[in-house]
Amino acid sequence: MELTNGAATTYAQAVSDALREEMERDSSVILMGEDVGDRAHSHQAITSGLQARFGAERVIDMPVTQSALVGAAVGAAICGLRPVVDLPDADFLSGAFNPIVQVAAKMHWRTAGKLRVPLVIRCSSGMGAHDGPWHSQNPEGWFAHVPGLKIVAPATPYDAKGLLKAAIRDDNPVLFLEHHYLYRRLREPLPKEEYVIPLGRAEVRRFGEQVTIITYGAMVYHALEAAETLETEGISAEVLDLRTLAPLDHAAIAESLAHTHRALIVHEDTLTAGLGAEIAAQIAEHCFTDLRTPVMRLAAPDVPYPAATELEAAYLPDAARIAEKVRRVLCAG
Amino acid sequence: MELTNGAATTYAQAVSDALREEMERDSSVILMGEDVGDRAHSHQAITSGLQARFGAERVIDMPVTQSALVGAAVGAAICGLRPVVDLPDADFLSGAFNPIVQVAAKMHWRTAGKLRVPLVIRCSSGMGAHDGPWHSQNPEGWFAHVPGLKIVAPATPYDAKGLLKAAIRDDNPVLFLEHHYLYRRLREPLPKEEYVIPLGRAEVRRFGEQVTIITYGAMVYHALEAAETLETEGISAEVLDLRTLAPLDHAAIAESLAHTHRALIVHEDTLTAGLGAEIAAQIAEHCFTDLRTPVMRLAAPDVPYPAATELEAAYLPDAARIAEKVRRVLCAG
Amino acid sequence: MIDLARDDLLGIYYLMGLTRAVEDATREMYHQGQIQGTVYTARGLEATTVGAASALQPGDVLAPQHRDLGALLARGITPREIMAQWLRRVDAPSQGRDGQLHIADMATRWVLPSTGLPGLALPVAAGAALAMKTRGERHVVLAFVGDGGTNTGDFHETMNLAATLDLPLICIIENNGYAARTPTSSQFRIKHLADRAAAYGIPGHVVDGNDALAVYEITQQAAEIARTGRGPSLIEAKTYRMQGHSAADSANYMPPSALDEWRQRDPIELYARRLENLGLLDDALILEYGTRIAQAVQDALAFARNSPAPDPATLTDRLFAPDPVPPTTEDEIITAPRRAVEREGIWN
């Protein structure tokens, strides 16, 4: 397989490329959202040019709504389209909680498999907007508990493209959490050929022996940095990037724990009853005999996302705090 | 302290009594909801008679809304009233996710303490309606992750009354989850004198030595039954009723684990990323050295709430399944 | 008079009678303790539900709400399916997983399933209309909402969206006087809910909801507008819920005088008189239909009672639709070049 010659692709461009390629491949793929058309869309310009290319019938500008945008996408999906909904901020998912949780997620099960909802809701989540309590939330804690939803959170341009393609081809509702902070800060050369990354598989980003740092999204890079620091201290940390948050790749977690025997879970989202709790609970039950020290979590504290830079810095996990917590994992037990 | 002479009070009546007493005590307490007035309210007739007593200005019938009922209650709470919102089914909380999560829960923190939201949202949750995917949900998994919310789930008439009074007097937004199944199935004599049960404290319902069953709501009774069965097998199980789900009573959990060394968490709500995950994660991290066997969870499987009785029976934990899982906890590790 | 042949006109009569008979049987079973949960019926609404749904063509989509049995039957859902659904048997459309009239069939009868939350079916219906528009199909979606449901945010967002995008959506407001126990006077300040059409710039009509042909005709007109790309319409059918909110509701808050008045305007009686005046119906035919309807109900009951309960072992099946056939074989899936990601200075 050949890599593109030279020109590396940003995370934002990778998302854009996936959308364009899937729309070309399958005429049932449509885009819906506020300002998703060619009016110089602010949201990282990801959908720019798609309306000119595919027409206003397939790239549909919608009025401001709270619930009806997603509700309508569910209806379109049931009727054989494959809508990709564009929400600029993951925070706005709260206004669509009803159609996501009560309609989309239950549809296949409750109709005994008669109806499918091949729907993707794309949004940018996480730090990067510096806009306080309503523009940087990580929504996985609201939705990981909901049976019938898939949740994807890519950390690299390569994954963003391959996972978005898989999400669009999936016959179930998928929340696709792009990371705000990574859109323009990452680049990598992508294969010229088409590729699709199956949902539900974690990826080891760094191999290690003594502890597994389980994380996803932008925190992968903090974890890698922490692992580098720890290496200089003689501590060998493995970094596991979950990539898909629901369903979780339990096999990959267990496999890693089987040789490291220790785990730290890191996420940007707040601690209590967050996704890390489920991972910790799974490890505590299923990797009990493997575990040499208690499984620990590092996450944002249980308060809303703060506006001031100084508070934000204290709020989010970073490489130093991850390294420090890994040291505690190693000593504990 | 004297108990009422003879007449035992149902769970539904206990709720009703708490509302009436608090409305008498404090004229800023108001009730809001659909059919909350004296039109023979269907929702267990809990608010019956209150409109006649306190007037239509304090017992306010509202049109059908999704979000505005709770949003308006938040506004009224900020302005010094103490609204108690009546939602017949906890399922309907999904339509009010936005005002609960984005407005009410953040208000005190984000205004640096300037504004308070003394709001109670009462609803009936859990099994008992036999009405399928939208009328028996346990909403704690949607909300336990939200900083700034308190969640209460009483299991007895005594607790329902005392905790509701505390919730009404609390200056924060509180979700008060009454249990549908228990409304008319439980009775106990209540004290004549006023009492208030502080939020945030679990209660040991049965003392035991070898394993702690951590649960709440109607599952308390299944757990007690399981413990009785297990006793006949020589297994001594403690039953801890959480009563308040957020914030959790970590001290009570740790105290119990310190002598039983084993834990099973039971809830009606679905498993993945449910409240049980947080409890298990806490135990796994903080009670690691106490634990002799892995902490386990028993919950509904990850599918919507089913309609057919036969499916419902398979869906919900019961005394037999709890006992069986306790046996597994004891053998594991 | 409208474009209906004799058979169609009699078909509507049959469906209205069938609706009432199925509902009566359902309530009876409920009161005998044979049905779990809540039973919603719609005595008095037969003209609205059957009349409107009769205006649909194959490929048009119905989005009913919890009380719209008449529309389901008009769309071809059978009494057998309905009864099996009430009893939550394995032969029910939702195989016992879901209850009430939450029935889906997008393969041959084009019915979207309602949910337990009023209003929430509307955006889904608009989405179906969007799919039709996107594919250039000349189909329409017929959605029902209650007087209570028009106060929800989803009603507003959906109607505005449908208007702005010219979606082929027809929304019928069943103004039946109540939302649960709340009379319309405690729900809104206006006289005609059809006036809400002005908020969206779409046609709004008030129609006598007890007159099946009037409902049919106005729905037909709205469908024509929708089919020709001119967007949605809002129709308020004025009618009356001649019973309590659910089978468990004593209805003691409903004024007997109003019930009496509306009983004088029973939609099935009104329609029968109309057909008689047209010379299409006589006592013999009424008897014949009565017999056919009774047989259909008996057959449905027998079918449902004989259908087994769902197997608990299937409880967790089909949460997700199966994975699509992988577009590339497993070994073509490459792994990210782990260190190639340029992330230097990422935290600055």
Place this chain on the structure above:
Amino acid sequence: MIDLARDDLLGIYYLMGLTRAVEDATREMYHQGQIQGTVYTARGLEATTVGAASALQPGDVLAPQHRDLGALLARGITPREIMAQWLRRVDAPSQGRDGQLHIADMATRWVLPSTGLPGLALPVAAGAALAMKTRGERHVVLAFVGDGGTNTGDFHETMNLAATLDLPLICIIENNGYAARTPTSSQFRIKHLADRAAAYGIPGHVVDGNDALAVYEITQQAAEIARTGRGPSLIEAKTYRMQGHSAADSANYMPPSALDEWRQRDPIELYARRLENLGLLDDALILEYGTRIAQAVQDALAFARNSPAPDPATLTDRLFAPDPVPPTTEDEIITAPRRAVEREGIWN
């Protein structure tokens, strides 16, 4: 002419000028990289925001949205507070926790904080109005919403609720031509958003949003209706957002001709001409106000820049309001008689 004295009329002039100057300074800071996040300003909306908020009395509540600096200043929020809020300093009303114009003060200036989600402030505003009605106070709530915001479910639910309960709520729609980059033509099909009042049975008015006194007057009338228990009003102020959606928005999608046209109708210029015609304003006074405004802005900037950043150690403080004083002492709290609960046969 309306009930405003000379000082009040000049006060409005001052506030409109102050609003623009504070916004200009804010955008400049933003473009110099001194402000993080998104900056919303409202050049062109000064007549609407200041005019409407000037109709409020002490104890009346303001529920602004993200762009309503003029209303905040009219309510007495100071430029110092505004600038400290933009810089997220410890002396800001939200002490750096929240950003933008999300400012709360229910103690002396009666301002509800907006949230980052359009529409969501409306039910909260209605709740404040409900509190006034419940307590029998003769106060009103003034809420702002955008043209985009009127399409949300919360707008609809709130207006219907306020109408049904006769709440003292005045809702001003700032129709400024856009919701982010979406022009009104892609948001709804109607000409006047004020026509949405018909959906609720409340008065609806269209007003020239660039005419401060017209906005003042109509708000005043609506307030009178609200104060006397006759419920809410909806006012559409037609105006124009003379800039991009946020300070980061190049506004390249906005037609220059429209911008030019609206510049001819700059609300501050229009108002100055009006005061001049009334003999209340002359060049000397304009100069004097200009100087006072510039000083106020400089003072605010200096104040904000000198204010320290919030202390990270306080990050997790005050998530919850403190527990109320326990109504009974600890040992009076009894414990449930553990076995007294009758639960026999509970599972049958």
